[in-house]
Amino acid sequence: MTLHRRLIACLAVLALMATPVLVLAVDDPSEMLSDPQQEARAQAIGAQLRCLVCQNESIEDSSASLARDLRRVVREHVAKGEDNKQVMAWMVSRYGNFIRLKPAFSAGTLLLWAMPVLALLIGLGTAFLFYRRRASAPPPPPLTEDEKARLARLTKD
Secondary structure, eight states: OOHHHHHHHHHHHHHHHHSOOOOOOOOOGGGSOSSHHHHHHHHHHHTTBBOTTTSSSBTTTOOSHHHHHHHHHHHHHHHHTOOHHHHHHHHHHHHOGGGBSSOOOOHHHHHHHHHHHHHHHHHHHHHHHHHHHHHHSOOOOOOOHHHHHHHHHHHHO
């Protein structure tokens, strides 16, 4: 093999190693559904559910034992013929809205995202009112002769 062909072979191997590979955490092939369409649906649902152990990964990406159990439950529901909304509703009713990686829009999430803006507006409004009240306050009355004499004695020392 010439040097040129070895270099191309090495570059090809490096290119294959550098390409991102979708790795799902399904450890056991028996965990997967036999119907490819149902398996694809189960994976799509699992990609939307948070691993309660890892908290920043979907159950499809996590290798935690709880994620494995949740994947099994999702696949059981899909195999029963439930649609995606029913499976998600069951998971949310069981584990709460936290299990969703992307929570549904609600008044609570709106309030959560609006709080920093509301706090900034309240702070700016308070500062504006404080400044306006201070600027419109009448000047203090002038010192009396007794106060001037006392001030002179205090500052003399």
